[in-house]
Amino acid sequence: MQKFATTDSLAVAENTRPAPCDPARARLLLYLQALPLPAAEADQLADQALATAQAAQPAALLPAAMAALQDLLAQRIEPPALPRPPQQRRPMQPEPLDRGLPQFLLDHVLAPPAKTARSLLLGLQRRYRQVG
Amino acid sequence: MRRKEFRQEPWSRRAAARRSLFLLLIVVPTFITSGYMAGILPHKGSTPLELAIVIVFAALFAWISIGFWTALLGFYTLVRRVDRFAITQSELDEPLPLKPRARTAILIPICNENVAEVFARIRATYDSLKATGQLEHFAFFVLSDSADPDHWVEEEAAWALFRQQTGFTDIHYRRRRNNIKRKSGNVADFCRRWGGAFRYMIVFDADSIMTGPTMVRMVQIMERRSDVGILQTAPLCVNRETLLARVQQFANRLYGPMFAAGLHFWQLGDAQFWGHNAIIRIEPFMQHCGLPRLPGKPPLGGDILSHDFVEAALMRRAGYGVWLAFDLGGSYEEVPPTLLDELKRDRRWCQGNMQHMRLLFTRGLFPAHRALFLNGAMAYVSALLWFLFLSLSTAEALVEALRTPSYFGPERSLFPTWPVWYPQWALTLLVSTAVILFLPKLFSIVLVALQNRSREFGGLLRLVASVLAEVVVSTLLAPIRMLFHSKFVFITLLGGQIGWGSQNRSDEATTWGDAWRFHGGGSLLALAWGALVYLVNPSFFWWLSPILTALVLAVPVSVLTSQLWLGRAARRLGLFLTPEETDPPAELRALHTYLEQAAASDDSPLASQPGFVRAVVDPRIHRLHLSQIGGPRRLKDEVRLRRQELLDQALQEGPQALSDRDKRELLSDPASLRALHLAVWQLPAGKAAQRWGLPQLSSTA
Numbered sequence: 001m002q003k004f005a006t007t008d009s010l011a012v013a014e015n016t017r018p019a020p021c022d023p024a025r026a027r028l029l030l031y032l033q034a035l036p037l038p039a040a041e042a043d044q045l046a047d048q049a050l051a052t053a054q055a056a057q058p059a060a061l062l063p064a065a066m067a068a069l070q071d072l073l074a075q076r077i078e079p080p081a082l083p084r085p086p087q088q089r090r091p092m093q094p095e096p097l098d099r100g101l102p103q104f105l106l107d108h109v110l111a112p113p114a115k116t117a118r119s120l121l122l123g124l125q126r127r128y129r130q131v132g
Numbered sequence: 133m134r135r136k137e138f139r140q141e142p143w144s145r146r147a148a149a150r151r152s153l154f155l156l157l158i159v160v161p162t163f164i165t166s167g168y169m170a171g172i173l174p175h176k177g178s179t180p181l182e183l184a185i186v187i188v189f190a191a192l193f194a195w196i197s198i199g200f201w202t203a204l205l206g207f208y209t210l211v212r213r214v215d216r217f218a219i220t221q222s223e224l225d226e227p228l229p230l231k232p233r234a235r236t237a238i239l240i241p242i243c244n245e246n247v248a249e250v251f252a253r254i255r256a257t258y259d260s261l262k263a264t265g266q267l268e269h270f271a272f273f274v275l276s277d278s279a280d281p282d283h284w285v286e287e288e289a290a291w292a293l294f295r296q297q298t299g300f301t302d303i304h305y306r307r308r309r310n311n312i313k314r315k316s317g318n319v320a321d322f323c324r325r326w327g328g329a330f331r332y333m334i335v336f337d338a339d340s341i342m343t344g345p346t347m348v349r350m351v352q353i354m355e356r357r358s359d360v361g362i363l364q365t366a367p368l369c370v371n372r373e374t375l376l377a378r379v380q381q382f383a384n385r386l387y388g389p390m391f392a393a394g395l396h397f398w399q400l401g402d403a404q405f406w407g408h409n410a411i412i413r414i415e416p417f418m419q420h421c422g423l424p425r426l427p428g429k430p431p432l433g434g435d436i437l438s439h440d441f442v443e444a445a446l447m448r449r450a451g452y453g454v455w456l457a458f459d460l461g462g463s464y465e466e467v468p469p470t471l472l473d474e475l476k477r478d479r480r481w482c483q484g485n486m487q488h489m490r491l492l493f494t495r496g497l498f499p500a501h502r503a504l505f506l507n508g509a510m511a512y513v514s515a516l517l518w519f520l521f522l523s524l525s526t527a528e529a530l531v532e533a534l535r536t537p538s539y540f541g542p543e544r545s546l547f548p549t550w551p552v553w554y555p556q557w558a559l560t561l562l563v564s565t566a567v568i569l570f571l572p573k574l575f576s577i578v579l580v581a582l583q584n585r586s587r588e589f590g591g592l593l594r595l596v597a598s599v600l601a602e603v604v605v606s607t608l609l610a611p612i613r614m615l616f617h618s619k620f621v622f623i624t625l626l627g628g629q630i631g632w633g634s635q636n637r638s639d640e641a642t643t644w645g646d647a648w649r650f651h652g653g654g655s656l657l658a659l660a661w662g663a664l665v666y667l668v669n670p671s672f673f674w675w676l677s678p679i680l681t682a683l684v685l686a687v688p689v690s691v692l693t694s695q696l697w698l699g700r701a702a703r704r705l706g707l708f709l710t711p712e713e714t715d716p717p718a719e720l721r722a723l724h725t726y727l728e729q730a731a732a733s734d735d736s737p738l739a740s741q742p743g744f745v746r747a748v749v750d751p752r753i754h755r756l757h758l759s760q761i762g763g764p765r766r767l768k769d770e771v772r773l774r775r776q777e778l779l780d781q782a783l784q785e786g787p788q789a790l791s792d793r794d795k796r797e798l799l800s801d802p803a804s805l806r807a808l809h810l811a812v813w814q815l816p817a818g819k820a821a822q823r824w825g826l827p828q829l830s831s832t833a
Contacts, residue, residue: 027813027814030826031751033737034752062814063814066810066814067810070810084304084306085271085302085304085329087325088325088327088329090323090327090328090418092320092327093422094422094424095421095424095446097424097442097491098494099493099494099495100495103493108499
């Protein structure tokens with residue numbers, strides 16, 4: 001797994017000695033390592049951020065450079081394009097669950113025999129009329 | 133509602149006939165064996181205690197008969213090979229290509245799961261679906277209810293990585309801030325937001341895998357059968373390696389298809405929905421399957437926990453069929469790795485199924501679904517009944533041993549009334565119970581042999597040896613499960629609540645300490661029970677001894693069955709082999725590959741850090757997270773002040789000083805998170821930087 005390079009190794013890689021603003025630059029480069037950027041572009045971004053920071057707030061170089069870097073990144077790198085599909089809001093209401101033993105007994109225990117008895121009686125009545 | 137026309141479906145008359153036969157097969161033998169039971173008792177069931185024993189025995193015998201006849205009817209269905217009512221028969225020989233209107237969402241609801249494993253499963257499913265050439269008709273939705281801040285960020289990172297690696301953009305991630313109604317609420321939330329854009333949804337569990345051809349076939353069936361509301365597959369258990377899990381996988385793989393076919397035989401279009409590995413017609417689901425809260429407090433009131441059974445009943449009430457595609461392969465899930473994990477899951481399920489008893493008399497439900505509610509509750513209540521049966525039998529044995537026998541009744545008689553015991557009756561009863569319990573296992577072997585598939589299980593000899601070993605393990609586990617399930621039912625009835633955390637899906641062994649904590653009480657109870665019975669009525673002790681022995685051995689059984697090495701050793705011996713182990717399907721092979729790659733796939737220097745740290749420090753994850761939580765919020769002064777205090781604390785003391793709630797608060801607030809991100813990157817080299825995973829800064833000046 002790729003690990004962070006130390007500031008020293010970055011300096012060696014650039015074949016330069018650390019200058020007074022190098023700790024800030026090294027920190028910016030360390031930050032940029034985590035982004036999918038080519039090394040040259042990372043260098044360029046770090047330099048631009050440092051230049052902006054030195055012009056604006058030389059006393060607080062790192063905070064200013066970091067803020068400047070955020071602005072540069074926002075311009076240069078597209079924010080992650082991960083859109084969600086458009087919502088098509090529709091309601092989903094809770095279904096009534098009317099519970100009750102009396103109603104259940106009425107519907108499922110008493111009603112079926114009553115229905116059968118009624119149809120039997122009606123059938124008998126019809127038969128009686130036919131015969132009569 | 134299409135209820136009226138649905139009643140006239142040709143299958144419904146056949147279902148009525150099959151269910152009548154099924155009921156007859158259960159009721160008649162139960163009456164006969166209960167008579168035998170009364171006959172072997174000293175007073176022939178005439179005392180209140182003996183009457184209670186006979187009643188409880190009848191309920192238990194009926195319960196095990198349901199399993200037996202389901203298996204036997206499944207055997208019959210599979211041997212016949214053709215069932216004209218099988219839902220898969222509704223396809224044409226040449227399945228139609230999917231139409232754009234048949235768009236299907238694949239939902240993966242997750243809650244604090246292992247992120248790498250979840251996305252490896254999604255990737256394997258995605259690859260399989262892509263290979264069918266029908267990917268364009270599907271979209272994936274990862275629906276997170278994770279409250280753990282690290283999981284939240286890791287899920288986002290894994291999702292973005294998935295999109296980057298596959299180039300597939302129709303996979304979406306959403307995390308709910310409040311996980312109202314848990315999984316059912318999560319799915320309902322999807323329906324409200326995006327349900328209108330899809331005709332079907334295939335619901336996964338976090339451990340589900342389905343093959344592309346299976347999912348395409350499911351959509352084709354739903355397209356052809358507009359009367360089907362839910363189509364459930366019978367998932368096969370795979371991937372785990374502990375001894376217990378391998379035994380469960382083997383049992384599920386060998387006996388499962390027979391039971392599934394048997395369930396289909398008598399359920400037909402009134403089948404169960406198991407909450408995952410199923411396809412649902414979204415429109416009627418949204419219209420008719422919204423779940424209300426039950427009046428009263430948990431455990432029996434409040435949110436409906438086991439939502440799936442209720443949704444199936446409501447779908448059916450609305451006039452749509454719920455079918456089990458018992459012969460449709462390519463559907464997988466995982467089992468809990470240890471007995472303790474299984475019992476934790478069972479405790480949740482127990483509470484959910486007990487809640488269903490309150491819905492038994494809901495207006496408009498079909499009788500089959502009322503029976504399924506009862507059946508679900510009986511899955512746990514039966515344990516309490518078994519415990520009750522053992523307790524009552526013990527009481528009877530003790531009473532009979534201590535009481536002076538009365539040879540002369542109240543009426544005057546020249547001849548004494550000798551207590552008569554019919555050992556052959558007891559033996560008949562024992563044998564018939566054993567047949568009911570074990571014959572389905574034998575039938576499974578016969579079925580595999582008839583289908584010429586014994587090689588998939590390692591050969592006939594190994595298959596038989598595995599079944600025998602499975603019988604031993606399940607015999608040891610049954611009393612332990614009985615004791616726990618009895619406790620769960622008892623606690624639920626007394627109003628005790630149950631947490632609904634995420635399930636452990638990793639192969640972690642149970643420690644001796646944990647096993648003792650969970651099973652120690654039961655073992656001591658069994659020892660005391662055994663000692664008492666042995667002292668008072670030694671002959672009855674031997675009848676009880678198999679159950680008591682299993683309870684006494686619960687601690688080592690729990691620990692040993694949780695061992696990976698034992699599971700692997702059994703595999704080397706060719707025991708408990710399943711077809712998915714002897715010849716893994718492409719999807720499972722891909723899953724293993726992706727799991728191995730998962731650790732190495734993220735090349736970020738902060739990849740090993742917890743999710744929260746990555747969202748704060750790693751610029752890539754930080755930006756990704758910000759893109760997901762939306763724009764800045766308007767905050768009250770007191771909230772802003774509190775967040776500032778949190779920021780200061782985080783900077784000074786590191787992420788460890790924050791609670792999960794603090795972390796979630798920061799992760800939900802873009803301004804605070806951005807401020808923390810910048811501040812951490814400006815920390816001077818040293819301990820504070822180290823705490824945030826920037827050890828290299830300690831070497832800088």
